[in-house]
Amino acid sequence: MRKPKVDMGVFKERRDRLKELAPGCAFLLSSAEELHWMPYRQDSNFYYLTGFDEPGSIALIRPGMDPEYVLFVQPKDPAMEIWDGYRYGQQGVVSEFGADKGILYSEFDKEAVEMLIDVDKLYFSLGNNAEMDRKVYALLDKTMRARGRTGKTRLPIHDPNDILGEMRVIKSLYEQDCMRESCRLSAQAHIEAMKFTKPGVTERQVLGVLMHRFFQENALREGYHSIVASGANACTLHYRFNDDTCKDGDVLLIDAGAEKNYYTADITRTFPINGKFSGPQKEIYDAVLKAQKEVISALKVGMAYFDMQKVAVKSLTESLVSLGLLRGDVNELIETHKYRKYYPHNIGHFLGMDVHDVGLYAKANEGRPLEAGMAFTVEPGLYVPVDDTEAPEEFRGIGVRIEDDILLTASGPEIMTKDVPKERDEVEAICNS
Ligand SMILES: [Mn+2]
Numbered sequence: 001m002r003k004p005k006v007d008m009g010v011f012k013e014r015r016d017r018l019k020e021l022a023p024g025c026a027f028l029l030s031s032a033e034e035l036h037w038m039p040y041r042q043d044s045n046f047y048y049l050t051g052f053d054e055p056g057s058i059a060l061i062r063p064g065m066d067p068e069y070v071l072f073v074q075p076k077d078p079a080m081e082i083w084d085g086y087r088y089g090q091q092g093v094v095s096e097f098g099a100d101k102g103i104l105y106s107e108f109d110k111e112a113v114e115m116l117i118d119v120d121k122l123y124f125s126l127g128n129n130a131e132m133d134r135k136v137y138a139l140l141d142k143t144m145r146a147r148g149r150t151g152k153t154r155l156p157i158h159d160p161n162d163i164l165g166e167m168r169v170i171k172s173l174y175e176q177d178c179m180r181e182s183c184r185l186s187a188q189a190h191i192e193a194m195k196f197t198k199p200g201v202t203e204r205q206v207l208g209v210l211m212h213r214f215f216q217e218n219a220l221r222e223g224y225h226s227i228v229a230s231g232a233n234a235c236t237l238h239y240r241f242n243d244d245t246c247k248d249g250d251v252l253l254i255d256a257g258a259e260k261n262y263y264t265a266d267i268t269r270t271f272p273i274n275g276k277f278s279g280p281q282k283e284i285y286d287a288v289l290k291a292q293k294e295v296i297s298a299l300k301v302g303m304a305y306f307d308m309q310k311v312a313v314k315s316l317t318e319s320l321v322s323l324g325l326l327r328g329d330v331n332e333l334i335e336t337h338k339y340r341k342y343y344p345h346n347i348g349h350f351l352g353m354d355v356h357d358v359g360l361y362a363k364a365n366e367g368r369p370l371e372a373g374m375a376f377t378v379e380p381g382l383y384v385p386v387d388d389t390e391a392p393e394e395f396r397g398i399g400v401r402i403e404d405d406i407l408l409t410a411s412g413p414e415i416m417t418k419d420v421p422k423e424r425d426e427v428e429a430i431c432n433s
Helices: 009-021 044-050 078-084 089-097 105-116 130-147 161-169 173-196 203-216 231-235 279-298 307-322 330-335 424-431
Strands: 025-030 058-061 069-073 101-104 121-123 227-230 251-256 258-260 267-272 375-378 381-383 399-401 404-409 412-415
Touching: 009 044, 009 161, 025 044, 025 105, 044 058, 044 161, 058 105, 069 089, 069 105, 089 101, 101 105, 105 130, 121 161, 173 203, 173 251, 173 258, 173 267, 173 404, 173 424, 203 227, 203 251, 227 231, 231 251, 231 399, 251 399, 267 279, 267 399, 267 424, 279 307, 279 375, 279 381, 279 399, 279 404, 279 424, 307 330, 307 381
Parallel strands: 025 121, 069 101
Antiparallel strands: 025 058, 058 069, 227 251, 251 267, 375 404, 381 399, 404 412
Protein backbone atom coordinates (compact mmCIF):
# COMPACT_ATOMS: atom_id res chain seq x y z
CA MET A 1 0.00 0.00 0.00
CA ARG A 2 1.17 3.51 -0.85
CA LYS A 3 1.19 6.38 1.61
CA PRO A 4 1.25 10.10 0.86
CA LYS A 5 4.77 11.48 1.26
CA VAL A 6 3.74 14.98 2.32
CA ASP A 7 2.01 16.00 5.55
CA MET A 8 -1.63 16.57 4.58
CA GLY A 9 -1.82 19.54 6.95
CA VAL A 10 -0.08 21.60 4.26
CA PHE A 11 -3.02 21.15 1.91
CA LYS A 12 -5.71 21.51 4.55
CA GLU A 13 -4.25 24.87 5.56
CA ARG A 14 -4.56 26.06 1.96
CA ARG A 15 -8.16 24.88 1.66
CA ASP A 16 -8.95 26.56 4.96
CA ARG A 17 -7.69 29.89 3.65
CA LEU A 18 -10.30 29.71 0.90
CA LYS A 19 -12.98 30.22 3.56
CA GLU A 20 -11.90 33.86 3.82
CA LEU A 21 -10.80 34.34 0.21
CA ALA A 22 -13.77 32.77 -1.54
CA PRO A 23 -16.75 32.26 0.77
CA GLY A 24 -19.83 30.87 -0.96
CA CYS A 25 -17.76 29.72 -3.92
CA ALA A 26 -16.79 26.32 -5.23
CA PHE A 27 -13.54 25.23 -6.82
CA LEU A 28 -13.73 22.53 -9.42
CA LEU A 29 -10.31 21.22 -10.36
CA SER A 30 -9.57 18.52 -12.85
CA SER A 31 -6.48 16.34 -12.64
CA ALA A 32 -3.91 16.66 -15.42
CA GLU A 33 -4.46 14.54 -18.48
CA GLU A 34 -2.39 11.41 -18.76
CA LEU A 35 0.08 11.32 -21.63
CA HIS A 36 1.34 7.78 -21.79
CA TRP A 37 4.73 8.66 -23.29
CA MET A 38 5.55 10.94 -20.34
CA PRO A 39 5.72 10.35 -16.60
CA TYR A 40 2.54 11.62 -14.99
CA ARG A 41 2.54 14.99 -13.29
CA GLN A 42 -0.49 16.30 -11.48
CA ASP A 43 -1.97 19.69 -12.43
CA SER A 44 -0.36 22.31 -10.19
CA ASN A 45 -3.55 23.93 -8.88
CA PHE A 46 -5.08 20.50 -8.24
CA TYR A 47 -2.01 19.38 -6.34
CA TYR A 48 -1.74 22.70 -4.48
CA LEU A 49 -5.10 22.13 -2.82
CA THR A 50 -5.13 18.32 -2.51
CA GLY A 51 -1.66 16.76 -2.54
CA PHE A 52 -3.34 13.98 -4.55
CA ASP A 53 -1.46 12.84 -7.62
CA GLU A 54 -3.70 10.29 -9.36
CA PRO A 55 -4.93 10.92 -12.90
CA GLY A 56 -8.64 10.64 -13.70
CA SER A 57 -9.75 12.61 -10.65
CA ILE A 58 -11.78 15.73 -9.94
CA ALA A 59 -11.67 17.83 -6.78
CA LEU A 60 -14.71 19.81 -5.69
CA ILE A 61 -13.95 22.19 -2.85
CA ARG A 62 -16.69 24.30 -1.28
CA PRO A 63 -15.10 26.43 1.43
CA GLY A 64 -17.19 26.43 4.59
CA MET A 65 -19.89 24.08 3.30
CA ASP A 66 -20.60 20.46 4.10
CA PRO A 67 -19.17 18.36 2.60
CA GLU A 68 -16.38 20.83 1.99
CA TYR A 69 -13.84 18.69 0.17
CA VAL A 70 -14.91 15.97 -2.23
CA LEU A 71 -12.62 13.89 -4.44
CA PHE A 72 -14.02 12.01 -7.42
CA VAL A 73 -11.59 9.20 -8.11
CA GLN A 74 -10.96 6.00 -10.02
CA PRO A 75 -12.23 2.84 -8.30
CA LYS A 76 -10.02 0.29 -6.59
CA ASP A 77 -9.55 -2.30 -9.32
CA PRO A 78 -6.99 -5.11 -8.84
CA ALA A 79 -6.90 -5.87 -12.57
CA MET A 80 -6.20 -2.26 -13.54
CA GLU A 81 -3.80 -1.74 -10.67
CA ILE A 82 -1.62 -4.53 -12.03
CA TRP A 83 -1.01 -2.27 -15.03
CA ASP A 84 -1.09 1.25 -13.65
CA GLY A 85 -0.21 0.81 -10.00
CA TYR A 86 -1.85 1.56 -6.71
CA ARG A 87 -5.10 3.51 -6.48
CA TYR A 88 -6.40 4.97 -3.24
CA GLY A 89 -10.06 4.63 -4.20
CA GLN A 90 -13.03 6.30 -2.49
CA GLN A 91 -12.07 5.15 1.01
CA GLY A 92 -8.38 5.86 0.62
CA VAL A 93 -8.83 9.51 -0.26
CA VAL A 94 -10.85 9.99 2.93
CA SER A 95 -8.43 8.18 5.25
CA GLU A 96 -5.16 9.31 3.63
CA PHE A 97 -5.93 12.67 1.99
CA GLY A 98 -8.47 14.12 4.38
CA ALA A 99 -11.33 14.32 1.87
CA ASP A 100 -14.76 14.61 3.49
CA LYS A 101 -16.09 12.31 0.82
CA GLY A 102 -14.63 10.05 -1.87
CA ILE A 103 -16.92 9.38 -4.83
CA LEU A 104 -16.34 7.44 -8.04
CA TYR A 105 -15.30 9.56 -11.00
CA SER A 106 -18.06 7.90 -13.02
CA GLU A 107 -20.65 9.34 -10.58
CA PHE A 108 -19.47 12.92 -11.01
CA ASP A 109 -22.13 14.08 -13.52
CA LYS A 110 -24.89 12.88 -11.20
CA GLU A 111 -23.44 13.67 -7.76
CA ALA A 112 -21.99 17.12 -8.37
CA VAL A 113 -25.30 18.80 -9.31
CA GLU A 114 -26.64 18.91 -5.79
CA MET A 115 -23.36 20.23 -4.45
CA LEU A 116 -23.53 23.28 -6.71
CA ILE A 117 -27.11 24.36 -6.08
CA ASP A 118 -26.23 26.70 -3.21
CA VAL A 119 -22.97 27.96 -4.62
CA ASP A 120 -22.62 31.57 -5.86
CA LYS A 121 -19.56 31.33 -8.09
CA LEU A 122 -17.71 28.45 -9.69
CA TYR A 123 -13.94 28.56 -10.11
CA PHE A 124 -13.06 26.31 -13.00
CA SER A 125 -10.35 26.58 -15.63
CA LEU A 126 -12.02 26.33 -19.03
CA GLY A 127 -10.13 25.27 -22.11
CA ASN A 128 -7.64 22.81 -20.67
CA ASN A 129 -9.51 19.61 -21.30
CA ALA A 130 -12.38 19.32 -23.78
CA GLU A 131 -14.03 16.37 -22.01
CA MET A 132 -14.01 18.20 -18.70
CA ASP A 133 -15.37 21.37 -20.32
CA ARG A 134 -18.32 19.38 -21.69
CA LYS A 135 -18.96 17.86 -18.27
CA VAL A 136 -19.02 21.29 -16.70
CA TYR A 137 -21.40 22.81 -19.29
CA ALA A 138 -23.80 19.92 -18.76
CA LEU A 139 -23.44 20.26 -15.02
CA LEU A 140 -24.27 23.96 -15.14
CA ASP A 141 -27.43 23.25 -17.13
CA LYS A 142 -28.54 20.62 -14.67
CA THR A 143 -27.73 22.86 -11.73
CA MET A 144 -29.74 25.72 -13.21
CA ARG A 145 -32.74 23.45 -13.68
CA ALA A 146 -32.36 22.01 -10.20
CA ARG A 147 -32.38 25.51 -8.76
CA GLY A 148 -35.83 26.11 -10.18
CA ARG A 149 -37.34 29.57 -10.06
CA THR A 150 -35.32 30.78 -7.11
CA GLY A 151 -33.90 33.87 -8.78
CA LYS A 152 -30.52 32.16 -8.95
CA THR A 153 -29.65 31.57 -12.58
CA ARG A 154 -26.64 30.03 -14.25
CA LEU A 155 -23.52 29.74 -12.10
CA PRO A 156 -20.85 32.18 -13.26
CA ILE A 157 -17.47 30.65 -14.05
CA HIS A 158 -14.27 32.38 -12.93
CA ASP A 159 -10.61 31.62 -13.45
CA PRO A 160 -9.25 29.76 -10.39
CA ASN A 161 -5.98 31.65 -10.84
CA ASP A 162 -7.76 34.82 -9.68
CA ILE A 163 -7.54 33.26 -6.21
CA LEU A 164 -5.01 30.42 -6.44
CA GLY A 165 -2.53 32.37 -8.55
CA GLU A 166 -2.37 35.07 -5.91
CA MET A 167 -2.08 32.50 -3.13
CA ARG A 168 0.70 30.67 -4.93
CA VAL A 169 2.69 33.81 -5.71
CA ILE A 170 3.52 34.29 -2.02
CA LYS A 171 5.44 31.28 -0.80
CA SER A 172 4.65 29.88 2.65
CA LEU A 173 7.48 28.79 4.95
CA TYR A 174 6.88 25.20 3.84
CA GLU A 175 7.12 26.21 0.19
CA GLN A 176 10.25 28.26 0.85
CA ASP A 177 11.92 25.18 2.32
CA CYS A 178 10.86 23.07 -0.66
CA MET A 179 12.29 25.64 -3.04
CA ARG A 180 15.57 25.91 -1.13
CA GLU A 181 15.91 22.15 -1.41
CA SER A 182 15.25 22.09 -5.18
CA CYS A 183 17.73 24.93 -5.60
CA ARG A 184 20.34 23.23 -3.45
CA LEU A 185 20.27 19.97 -5.33
CA SER A 186 20.09 21.65 -8.73
CA ALA A 187 23.13 23.75 -7.80
CA GLN A 188 25.04 20.56 -6.99
CA ALA A 189 24.13 19.15 -10.40
CA HIS A 190 25.45 22.28 -12.12
CA ILE A 191 28.74 22.02 -10.23
CA GLU A 192 29.13 18.39 -11.28
CA ALA A 193 28.39 19.25 -14.88
CA MET A 194 31.09 21.95 -14.75
CA LYS A 195 33.58 19.46 -13.37
CA PHE A 196 32.70 16.82 -15.94
CA THR A 197 32.75 19.01 -19.05
CA LYS A 198 35.86 19.04 -21.23
CA PRO A 199 36.51 19.33 -24.96
CA GLY A 200 35.11 16.32 -26.83
CA VAL A 201 32.28 15.36 -24.47
CA THR A 202 28.78 15.66 -25.89
CA GLU A 203 25.96 17.86 -24.66
CA ARG A 204 24.04 14.61 -24.13
CA GLN A 205 26.69 13.29 -21.76
CA VAL A 206 26.61 16.52 -19.78
CA LEU A 207 22.82 16.18 -19.61
CA GLY A 208 23.39 12.69 -18.19
CA VAL A 209 25.56 14.10 -15.41
CA LEU A 210 22.82 16.57 -14.48
CA MET A 211 20.16 13.86 -14.45
CA HIS A 212 22.35 11.53 -12.40
CA ARG A 213 22.66 14.13 -9.66
CA PHE A 214 18.98 15.11 -9.85
CA PHE A 215 17.85 11.58 -9.22
CA GLN A 216 20.57 10.74 -6.71
CA GLU A 217 19.01 13.58 -4.73
CA ASN A 218 15.55 12.07 -5.17
CA ALA A 219 14.24 14.78 -7.45
CA LEU A 220 10.82 14.00 -8.93
CA ARG A 221 11.83 15.05 -12.43
CA GLU A 222 13.40 17.82 -14.48
CA GLY A 223 11.52 21.03 -13.73
CA TYR A 224 11.55 21.75 -17.47
CA HIS A 225 13.40 20.52 -20.52
CA SER A 226 17.07 21.11 -19.73
CA ILE A 227 19.18 23.22 -22.09
CA VAL A 228 22.78 22.13 -22.61
CA ALA A 229 24.01 24.44 -25.35
CA SER A 230 27.63 24.62 -26.41
CA GLY A 231 29.17 27.35 -28.55
CA ALA A 232 26.73 29.21 -30.77
CA ASN A 233 23.91 26.84 -29.72
CA ALA A 234 23.66 29.08 -26.65
CA CYS A 235 22.26 31.80 -28.89
CA THR A 236 19.13 29.66 -29.40
CA LEU A 237 17.21 30.68 -26.29
CA HIS A 238 15.20 27.46 -26.05
CA TYR A 239 17.79 25.17 -27.59
CA ARG A 240 16.44 21.66 -27.19
CA PHE A 241 18.55 19.32 -29.28
CA ASN A 242 21.33 18.80 -26.70
CA ASP A 243 23.18 16.57 -29.17
CA ASP A 244 26.27 18.53 -30.21
CA THR A 245 29.89 18.00 -29.20
CA CYS A 246 31.53 20.46 -26.78
CA LYS A 247 34.44 22.13 -28.53
CA ASP A 248 37.71 23.45 -27.17
CA GLY A 249 37.54 27.23 -26.96
CA ASP A 250 33.73 27.47 -26.70
CA VAL A 251 31.58 28.15 -23.67
CA LEU A 252 28.78 25.85 -22.51
CA LEU A 253 25.46 27.29 -21.37
CA ILE A 254 23.40 25.04 -19.08
CA ASP A 255 19.87 26.01 -18.11
CA ALA A 256 18.52 23.22 -15.90
CA GLY A 257 16.62 22.75 -12.67
CA ALA A 258 15.17 19.82 -10.79
CA GLU A 259 11.68 19.50 -9.38
CA LYS A 260 11.24 18.04 -5.93
CA ASN A 261 8.03 18.01 -3.89
CA TYR A 262 6.37 19.75 -6.85
CA TYR A 263 8.67 22.80 -6.60
CA THR A 264 11.27 23.50 -9.24
CA ALA A 265 14.56 25.33 -9.48
CA ASP A 266 15.69 27.14 -12.62
CA ILE A 267 19.43 27.81 -12.88
CA THR A 268 21.62 28.93 -15.75
CA ARG A 269 25.38 29.03 -15.75
CA THR A 270 27.78 29.56 -18.64
CA PHE A 271 31.35 28.30 -18.38
CA PRO A 272 34.40 27.59 -20.56
CA ILE A 273 34.55 24.05 -21.93
CA ASN A 274 38.35 23.96 -21.65
CA GLY A 275 38.37 25.61 -18.22
CA LYS A 276 39.59 29.06 -19.31
CA PHE A 277 37.48 31.95 -20.65
CA SER A 278 38.93 33.62 -23.73
CA GLY A 279 39.31 37.41 -23.80
CA PRO A 280 36.07 38.12 -25.71
CA GLN A 281 34.15 35.52 -23.66
CA LYS A 282 35.34 37.25 -20.49
CA GLU A 283 34.04 40.58 -21.71
CA ILE A 284 30.57 39.28 -22.53
CA TYR A 285 30.46 37.24 -19.32
CA ASP A 286 31.45 40.19 -17.16
CA ALA A 287 28.80 42.38 -18.78
CA VAL A 288 26.07 39.82 -18.01
CA LEU A 289 27.30 39.21 -14.47
CA LYS A 290 27.45 42.94 -13.79
CA ALA A 291 23.86 43.38 -14.96
CA GLN A 292 22.71 40.40 -12.92
CA LYS A 293 24.34 41.70 -9.75
CA GLU A 294 22.95 45.19 -10.30
CA VAL A 295 19.43 43.80 -10.54
CA ILE A 296 19.86 41.61 -7.45
CA SER A 297 21.31 44.42 -5.37
CA ALA A 298 18.38 46.68 -6.31
CA LEU A 299 15.82 44.12 -5.08
CA LYS A 300 13.69 45.07 -2.15
CA VAL A 301 10.11 44.84 -1.02
CA GLY A 302 8.10 47.51 -2.85
CA MET A 303 10.25 47.66 -5.97
CA ALA A 304 8.06 47.54 -9.09
CA TYR A 305 8.35 44.20 -10.87
CA PHE A 306 9.12 45.81 -14.23
CA ASP A 307 11.96 47.87 -12.78
CA MET A 308 14.12 44.73 -12.67
CA GLN A 309 14.12 44.66 -16.45
CA LYS A 310 14.84 48.40 -16.59
CA VAL A 311 17.95 47.99 -14.43
CA ALA A 312 19.14 45.07 -16.57
CA VAL A 313 18.49 46.85 -19.87
CA LYS A 314 20.39 49.95 -18.76
CA SER A 315 23.37 47.97 -17.58
CA LEU A 316 23.50 45.68 -20.61
CA THR A 317 23.06 48.53 -23.09
CA GLU A 318 25.92 50.47 -21.51
CA SER A 319 28.09 47.36 -21.82
CA LEU A 320 27.02 46.75 -25.42
CA VAL A 321 28.17 50.27 -26.28
CA SER A 322 31.49 49.95 -24.49
CA LEU A 323 32.11 46.57 -26.17
CA GLY A 324 31.43 48.09 -29.59
CA LEU A 325 28.39 45.89 -30.24
CA LEU A 326 26.07 48.89 -30.35
CA ARG A 327 26.87 52.48 -31.31
CA GLY A 328 25.07 55.60 -30.19
CA ASP A 329 23.49 57.21 -27.18
CA VAL A 330 22.57 54.71 -24.43
CA ASN A 331 19.17 56.25 -23.68
CA GLU A 332 18.26 56.36 -27.34
CA LEU A 333 19.36 52.75 -27.87
CA ILE A 334 17.09 51.80 -24.96
CA GLU A 335 14.12 53.83 -26.20
CA THR A 336 14.39 52.35 -29.69
CA HIS A 337 14.84 48.83 -28.26
CA LYS A 338 18.12 48.35 -30.14
CA TYR A 339 19.47 46.29 -27.24
CA ARG A 340 16.94 43.58 -28.09
CA LYS A 341 19.20 42.39 -30.87
CA TYR A 342 21.51 40.97 -28.19
CA TYR A 343 19.19 40.78 -25.16
CA PRO A 344 15.83 39.65 -26.58
CA HIS A 345 14.11 38.34 -23.46
CA ASN A 346 12.81 39.48 -20.12
CA ILE A 347 14.71 39.56 -16.83
CA GLY A 348 12.88 36.58 -15.36
CA HIS A 349 9.64 35.10 -14.14
CA PHE A 350 7.92 33.88 -11.01
CA LEU A 351 9.08 30.46 -9.91
CA GLY A 352 7.37 27.79 -7.85
CA MET A 353 5.34 24.69 -8.69
CA ASP A 354 5.63 25.68 -12.32
CA VAL A 355 8.87 26.95 -13.78
CA HIS A 356 6.97 29.93 -15.17
CA ASP A 357 4.81 30.15 -12.12
CA VAL A 358 1.38 31.74 -11.81
CA GLY A 359 0.77 35.24 -10.49
CA LEU A 360 0.25 38.63 -12.04
CA TYR A 361 3.21 40.80 -13.03
CA ALA A 362 1.03 43.85 -13.40
CA LYS A 363 -2.17 45.06 -11.82
CA ALA A 364 -4.22 47.78 -13.52
CA ASN A 365 -1.39 48.19 -16.06
CA GLU A 366 1.15 49.04 -13.35
CA GLY A 367 4.02 46.72 -12.53
CA ARG A 368 3.08 45.22 -9.19
CA PRO A 369 5.33 45.95 -6.25
CA LEU A 370 7.50 43.05 -5.11
CA GLU A 371 6.42 41.46 -1.84
CA ALA A 372 8.16 39.35 0.77
CA GLY A 373 7.65 35.68 -0.01
CA MET A 374 7.80 36.07 -3.78
CA ALA A 375 10.17 33.75 -5.63
CA PHE A 376 11.46 34.60 -9.08
CA THR A 377 14.43 34.27 -11.39
CA VAL A 378 16.94 36.95 -12.37
CA GLU A 379 18.47 35.89 -15.66
CA PRO A 380 19.99 38.50 -17.95
CA GLY A 381 21.91 37.30 -20.99
CA LEU A 382 23.74 38.46 -24.09
CA TYR A 383 23.73 36.49 -27.32
CA VAL A 384 25.74 37.49 -30.36
CA PRO A 385 24.48 35.61 -33.43
CA VAL A 386 27.24 33.72 -35.21
CA ASP A 387 26.31 35.34 -38.53
CA ASP A 388 26.04 38.90 -37.20
CA THR A 389 28.34 40.74 -39.57
CA GLU A 390 27.78 44.02 -37.70
CA ALA A 391 29.33 42.60 -34.52
CA PRO A 392 33.10 42.61 -33.95
CA GLU A 393 34.19 39.21 -35.18
CA GLU A 394 35.62 38.01 -31.88
CA PHE A 395 32.18 38.18 -30.21
CA ARG A 396 30.21 36.29 -32.84
CA GLY A 397 28.66 33.05 -31.64
CA ILE A 398 29.07 33.81 -27.93
CA GLY A 399 25.95 33.38 -25.80
CA VAL A 400 25.99 33.93 -22.04
CA ARG A 401 23.14 33.80 -19.51
CA ILE A 402 23.45 33.79 -15.74
CA GLU A 403 20.33 32.87 -13.80
CA ASP A 404 19.70 32.67 -10.07
CA ASP A 405 16.55 31.98 -8.09
CA ILE A 406 15.58 34.63 -5.60
CA LEU A 407 13.35 34.48 -2.57
CA LEU A 408 12.51 38.02 -1.56
CA THR A 409 12.36 38.54 2.19
CA ALA A 410 11.56 41.58 4.29
CA SER A 411 15.30 42.09 4.76
CA GLY A 412 16.22 41.70 1.10
CA PRO A 413 16.87 39.03 -1.51
CA GLU A 414 17.90 35.51 -0.56
CA ILE A 415 19.76 33.88 -3.45
CA MET A 416 18.57 30.28 -3.15
CA THR A 417 20.95 29.12 -5.89
CA LYS A 418 24.08 30.72 -4.41
CA ASP A 419 25.83 27.31 -4.12
CA VAL A 420 26.77 27.40 -7.81
CA PRO A 421 29.53 29.99 -8.19
CA LYS A 422 29.27 32.63 -10.87
CA GLU A 423 32.42 34.70 -10.27
CA ARG A 424 34.66 34.04 -13.25
CA ASP A 425 37.69 32.79 -11.32
CA GLU A 426 35.56 30.51 -9.14
CA VAL A 427 33.83 29.07 -12.20
CA GLU A 428 37.21 28.38 -13.83
CA ALA A 429 38.50 26.79 -10.63
CA ILE A 430 35.57 24.34 -10.56
CA CYS A 431 35.92 23.59 -14.28
CA ASN A 432 39.56 22.69 -13.66
CA SER A 433 39.00 20.60 -10.52
MN1 LIG B 1 14.23 30.87 -16.18
